[in-house]
Amino acid sequence: MRITSANPQLSPSPGSETELRLEGLWRVVVLNDPVNLMSYVVMVFKKVFGYDEQTARQKMLEVHEQGRSVVWSGLREKAEAYAFTLQQWHLTAVLEPDEAH
Amino acid sequence: MKRIEVKLALPVVAPLLDVIKELADSLRKNLAAPLELKDLDPEFREAWTDELLSTQNEEVSTLLALFDDDFFGDGVVAFDENNAEIIVRACAAVRLRLREKYLKPLGDEALESGDLDLMTLDEPLRKAFMCYLFLATIQELIIQHLDESILGA
Numbered sequence: 521m522r523i524t525s526a527n528p529q530l531s532p533s534p535g536s537e538t539e540l541r542l543e544g545l546w547r548v549v550v551l552n553d554p555v556n557l558m559s560y561v562v563m564v565f566k567k568v569f570g571y572d573e574q575t576a577r578q579k580m581l582e583v584h585e586q587g588r589s590v591v592w593s594g595l596r597e598k599a600e601a602y603a604f605t606l607q608q609w610h611l612t613a614v615l616e617p618d619e620a621h
Numbered sequence: 622m623k624r625i626e627v628k629l630a631l632p633v634v635a636p637l638l639d640v641i642k643e644l645a646d647s648l649r650k651n652l653a654a655p656l657e658l659k660d661l662d663p664e665f666r667e668a669w670t671d672e673l674l675s676t677q678n679e680e681v682s683t684l685l686a687l688f689d690d691d692f693f694g695d696g697v698v699a700f701d702e703n704n705a706e707i708i709v710r711a712c713a714a715v716r717l718r719l720r721e722k723y724l725k726p727l728g729d730e731a732l733e734s735g736d737l738d739l740m741t742l743d744e745p746l747r748k749a750f751m752c753y754l755f756l757a758t759i760q761e762l763i764i765q766h767l768d769e770s771i772l773g774a
Contacts, residue, residue: 551657553654553717554720554729554730554732554733555713555716555717555719555720555732556713556716556717557757557760557761557764559760559761559764559765560709560713560760560764563709563764563768563771563772566772567771567772600658600661603658604669604673607652607654607656607669607673608673608676608710609710609713610653610654610677610710610713610714610717611654612654612655612657613657613658614657614658614659615658615660
């Protein structure tokens with residue numbers, strides 16, 4: 521699926537800003553939209569992340585009430601794969617550096 | 622295989638199909654949910670967009686195919702584990718496009734609650750909002766009855 525991939529586990533070559541930027545952990549954040557049904561968002565979270573009903577519902581409520589929810593955190597390449605899958609379900613997802621790590 | 626059949630009122634649903642077909646055309650080259658990832662490599666972004674559009678078009682075609690000649694004969698549509706996930710996603714895509722194209726003037730609060738007096742809306746807006754509710758109903762039916770099929774797929 522990826523065309524240009526930076527493996528976060530490799531040491532970046534000198535001057536490789538892209539790889540430096542993509543190192544570390546990234547968060548997958550789902551943004552709220554006024555259209556998708558709550559039950560739909562819960563189902564997508566269960567399907568994509570394997571969350572149980574309670575966790576999926578809690579994440580959905582965060583999206584609904586706070587406008588966003590961090591649904592996953594980890595290496596960039598996998599974060600991108602999750603963002604792509606969420607887009608396939610017509611949810612809007614963004615990636616941001618996980619600065620807690 | 623679990624399967625649900627729903628009998629729809631043809632006089633109510635038939636006019637909404639024109640709206641869905643029109644939106645299907647506008648979804649051919651536009652993603653229903655915008656790609657917000659700012660720092661993707663341009664080639665990567667293009668590949669993503671192409672793949673997402675291709676999937677989206679297949680989904681919407683499957684939704685439209687529900688309303689074939691048989692449907693106009695008996696008014697019945699059927700959902701099972703083979704089409705549930707595709708249809709529920711197609712409904713999401715069309716509903717997002719409905720908001721973009723017609724429903725923004727109603728405000729997001731009204732769209733989230735669905736609480737609107739249809740009689741106060743002019744004809745194109747009323748038709749678009751009815752279509753929005755119709756597709757939500759299909760989604761709810763599928764999620765309520767076929768959630769496990771989708772999760773197991």
